Amino acid sequence: MNLVGTGRTADVWALDDARVLRRYRDGRSAEPEAELLRHLHAHGFPVPPMHLVDGPEMTLGRVxxxxxxxxxxxxxxxxxxxxxxxxxxxxxxxxxxxxxPGEAILHMDLHPDNVLLGPDGPVLIDWCNAIEGPPGLDLAMTAVILGQVAVDGPFAEGAAAFARPFIAASPSLLPHLDNALAHRAADPHQSAAELAALPRAADFIRAAAG
Known part of the structure; x- marks a missing residue:
């Protein structure tokens, strides 16, 4: 197998031209994520096709x-x-x-590195943070993730240019911004630099929202 992707919690290995294996490094079961993917696929949302679950491993269609x-x-x-x-x-x-009973399904990590541009259109991956709640919280979390990059690091200029039209078009995120910031701050996989960028990210988002 060839390693084709790695994230904060899981690695992705190519099995062949049509399938990949996603494995949680902490050994947690992949079944809850697989159940969500089945539900999303059944309602026409673009996720990778799910083939098999075995403990922390999930075999998916390769996009x-x-x-x-x-x-x-x-x-x-x-x-x-x-x-x-x-x-x-x-x-x-x-x-x-x-x-x-939640209002909507929220991805809570929807950013450009989790979107695959497949031949049939965009496909959203990496659902381990998904919850149910108000849509504005999901939009706010995307804004926070983009905002962290926009205020710190070598890709700040591009991230800011990407984030501003997204934030301006998403006024419903502002009432949920503090909640999104709290979620992000509580993420154990955030680095010290990422945590330190959160207050500046919040200021950037509020300014971009006008």
């Missing part, structure tokens, strides 16, 4: 195409189109009926 982040970095996608795709994915996701 041909780059991440949105890669396409942005190479000039294959412009910032405003990318921001529109992210907004559209939020809207489509929040229209899927929730499985529990």
């Amino acid at each position: 041909g195409g780059p991440t949105m982040l890669h396409a942005l970095s190479t000039g294959g996608l412009d910032l405003h189109t990318a921001a529109r795709i992210v907004l559209d994915l939020h809207a489509l996701l929040h229209a899927v009926p929730p499985r529990g």
